[in-house]
Amino acid sequence: MPNRLADATSPYLQQHADNPVDWWEWGPEAFAEARRRDVPILLSVGYAACHWCHVMAHESFEDDLVAAAVNADFVPVKVDREERPDVDSVYMAATTALTGQGGWPMTCLLTPDGDPFFAGTYFPKPQFLQLLGQASAVWREQRDRVLESSTHIASRLREITTATTPLPIDAEGLDRAAAILRGQFDDARGGFGGAPKFPPSMVLEFLLRHHARTGSADALAMVGATCEAMARGGMYDQLGGGFARYSVDADWVVPHFEKMLYDNAQLLRVYAHWLRATGSPLARRVVRETADFLVRDLRTTEGGFASALDADTVVDGHSSEGLTYVWTPAQLVDVLGDEDGRRVASLLGVTETGTFEHGTSTLQLRSDPDDEQWWYAARERLLAARAERPQPARDDKVVTSWNGLAIAALADAAVITGDQELLEIASRAAEFVVDTHLVDGRLRRSSKDGRVGQPAGVADDYGNLAEGLLALNQATGDPRWLGIAKDLLDTAVESFAAEDGGFHDTPADGEQLLLRPRNQADNAEPSGQSALAGALLTCSALTGVPVMRERADAALAAAGQLATRDPRFGGWALAVAEAAAAGPLQVAVVSPTPDDPRARKLLAITRAATSPGLVIAPGAPDTPGTPLLAERPLVAGGAAAYVCRGFVCDAPVTEPGDLRNALAR
Template sequence: MPNRLTGQSSAYLRQHADNPVDWQPFDDAAFAEAARRDVPVFLSVGYAACHWCHVMAHESFEDPEVGAYLDEHFVPVKVDREERPDVDAAYMSATQLLTGQGGWPMSVFLTPDGRAFHAGTYFPPRPAHGMPSFRQLLEAVTEAWTDRRDELEQAADAVARAVSGQAEDLRTALSGGAVPVPAAEGGPDLTAVALEVLLQKEDPEHGGFGGAPKFPPATVLPLLELAATGTEEQVAGRARDLLVRTLDTMRASAVFDQVGGGFYRYSVTREWSLPHYEKMLYDNAQLLRAYARAAAREPGRGYDRTAADTAGFLLRELRLPGGAFASSLDADTPSADGDVHSGEGAFYLWTRAELVEVLGSGRGTAVADLMGVAAGRPRPLHPGRVLGDEEQALWDAVRPGLAAARASRTAPARDDKVVAGWNGLTVTALAEAGVLLQDPALVLAAEEAAGHLWEVHWDGRRLARTSHAGSAGGSIEGLLEDYAMLAEAFLALYRATGATTWFERARELAGVAEERFSHPAADGGEEAPERVWSDLADVPAPLLAAGSSGRAVPLDDVTPSGTAVLAAVLVQLWALDEDERRARLVPSLLGPLELLAHRSPRGAGRALTVRAELGSPPAHVVLAGGTAEDKLEARRAVGAAAVLGVHVVDADAPGAPGAARGKEALGGRFTVYACRDFACRAPVHSAAELREQLEGDGGLSRASRP
């Protein structure tokens, strides 16, 4: 009999709607029932593309006897960590404190008010490898709840205090190294400091950072890109070399789907040879943006091909009716009998014999050698190095046949949940890639997705975090990251299209985010309006009981921190609207960058990028008068710089930003103002003259130089 998970926006929750478990979503009703029955809450946290989540579901949650026991002695609550990162973060802290490790599926036992007293991750159906069976665990918790309740309450109190103290310790550590921002004229060059740390942590043999598992360092790539355009030649050269090595390593590795495009989640091995096969929207959005921008700055290296292949994957496999994008593809491939955990990566793997069967003996053998497929078991295709021209030609010739053959296989399941922030990352990437790759279809796709998000997720007052099948009903309010990433997406569309509607929507979201997610610090003042920021507008009572405060932590994870993205939005709004108040809000969002640059630049890549951008003079090209064709030609003259660093503003457009003030069509003629640091050159009257101005100065801003 279906439970309360039926109709939820999360595919992960819907996958459990027919379990013989009376699952409930994480809400007031579930905890109220636990209080009424005076039983613990069993909290199970996972996500749709999680391999071991599927395994535990099949082994335990589909077992009627286990389901009956859970329902009798607990209130079972199921959470999608992608839908509720607030819940995941609070109870992951508790799990790590209780067990010394974490992961998914995460299994946590809570008091009826939300405090954790016992936790773990995956539990097998029978005792194995020193672990009890899941049923044994349930029985032990039930016995303790009945006979030793006081001990569990004391443990729950201790865990809640530890979670709260852990968060406070982190805030203290971060704030202890805070430095004034902006401080571009003095103090250490934090970009150079961060670069040195990253170079020390680079894997000198295989590229990337760290050992196994090895993740694409998506959030730090913008910092390397910016450092590579700096005026200090030695720093810029070392940053460029590190960026190129990292991008080349990833695109030639097994982490990149060489047949269908797009990136897998991470490599199980240090040498990038064996991926974990789930494909996440947020990874591919960030990496599309990085490769598209690299293609503009490093023409001829093949980054345009990687970017186009990644964009093609997004549009072909994750795009939903209405234009928004699904969250992920599973790592596992369902078998003929519907067993969803039967074959991790099976859709993507090839044997040498299969390559020969599809391509013929000659080409099949050549491709097997090129892509590292020896005789024996199926392998992922990857060359392990950038291909030469003849090798690339061979690969380009055989790819369509391999893609067609692979399409006949059973594809991995897709999580059709729409997450506002991740879609914001995707809109930004597509809008920029459309300009940089000169592919208008990508810009149109970005506009369609953004329009869907505005219509479905925004109700005029609040932004919904998730939706499904065109409805955001039942969604929690978006987190700070959702507001920030969507605002940034709208600004990217404004830069790509010049349509002021997107600028106005970005400004509206930024204003609501400031109102909903911050309050003035006690010691703030007019000149230094320090503000305290939260990741959540409202913290649910169970999370407060568990020790969470909802306070924002300015550290990147798999996506850039919400505070850093909002800071980037405010820097752009400051540049476009010439509103100094926006810039004065930025320091409170960036955190202690000197400390982070020295200790953990990968955790602050986006914030360090924003700080450097804030210290660079903004650049504008303002267009006044003339025809639509005049303005289009002027935008073409600006070219890639319109995305990479120069704001192009149509002064005649309704709702034009403040940078357009005072810019008029002189003598009724088409007039172009090229401006830097809010000071403009002598106006010109044609795209050709504008091009001469831009080429004569090598571009208006450091960031715009390819």
């Protein structure tokens, strides 16, 4: 019989709905049950695309012996870390403090009041059974020691999450951060540090903006080398587009095969901005292919974007990582014939010994093919053949924050490449998320199949969705998106503000957890604090509301210590600080009609500019809800561009050359 998870909006929880373990969702009912039975909570945290979560589920949670031990002496609670990042953050802090490391699946034992007294990650079945037996005995026989330990752990966790000393990120700090990154850069392979290598999306965005503001050749070179290495290696899907989560090696050859929305959204935006800065043909190809991947493989029927594709492919009940994606020379010949198969094997680095497991190889495109038309025909045949293989599962959960990242990326890619269809797709995603996830003025974290979940939105949901809507506003000129973004930011400032000027992850009126989480590091995605800082900065430039700029500056200062000391974990804060240092540079392009040819030329010139402080307001003069267009008349009845700094504008220009000169000043 299905357990309590059958009706969950999380695909990860639904994966465990038929376990013999008597799972509960996180909530007061589970803790009340633990108090009633006088037993500990067994907290298990993971996510749908997690390889080792699947392994532990198969070994332990699907096993009757393990289930009997769990059900007898614990109240088991299953949490999707992507649906409840607040719960994950609190207990990951405990796990890291107790063990020195973290990861998923995360396994914690809690008192019925939620205080942790044991934490770890993956346990093989024998060790897990041993843990359950020992923990149950200690709970029964040494309760006082358990409670004393859990109280001490909870107290210590609260101490280490206190406010930081603000440090404004000035031009000197930005230069210092870039220099630190230069010292950590892998000149031979691109990227930073050794294996495993994660795509440094936000760091690359910072370096692109640093180059645009300062002209630093080093900054642009690090971006170019890293973007090229990632796009030519096995971490990039050479057939279907899109990036895997990370590379297990330093050379970007073997990926961890899960493909996450947040990675691909951020990388799509980075490659679009790299294309704008350099005109790189490789960047243009990656932008097109990654956008195709998002739309083809992650877009839901409602118009939003699903969270991820699994790392594993399941065949006959057994999971196999990478099965969908890897090839042998013989398999290439089977699809393409002898001559083309061998030619593609040479081009993509597919060898008899293999670069992955069991003689299979990941696909690398280390150099461009001599005949692009031949290659693209072969690529389509291989992609069609791959579609006949077993496919990884998709996590259909639509997360507010990550959809905000996707909306921003698609909007930017659309205006940089001129692909109007991408703009329409971004607009549809925005409509779905706003219409479904915004409930009574407050955001919810996620939905599935159009049904919104109960978990409240956290800070990065507000910041990243506002960022996406502001990018969409600048791409379309539709004032609706600016208005909604401003309302979201007003709510966020009221709900998430911290005493030091930064932001907590959870709202002041939200569920009271063991502690109020506040992650200040930009890790796989922007922290809530950095996301809100960036959106507040952009919104202030578009609306002229000075308090938004003040709040953005305060949030950046709250992030300043970490970002300037360890810039690999402060990439988005540094990128936002670059925008603050360079701006606001505001350009209003007024047009007599939506498709006026002169207005299109002026907009194209403006959108080709790389200043990180640039914001754009296209539309008719005095468009309601667009402050930058107020009192900006047409010139002689025709289109004109107003270049402004802090709402103080130069004389309007109507000629492309004059606009280029004005933007260059």
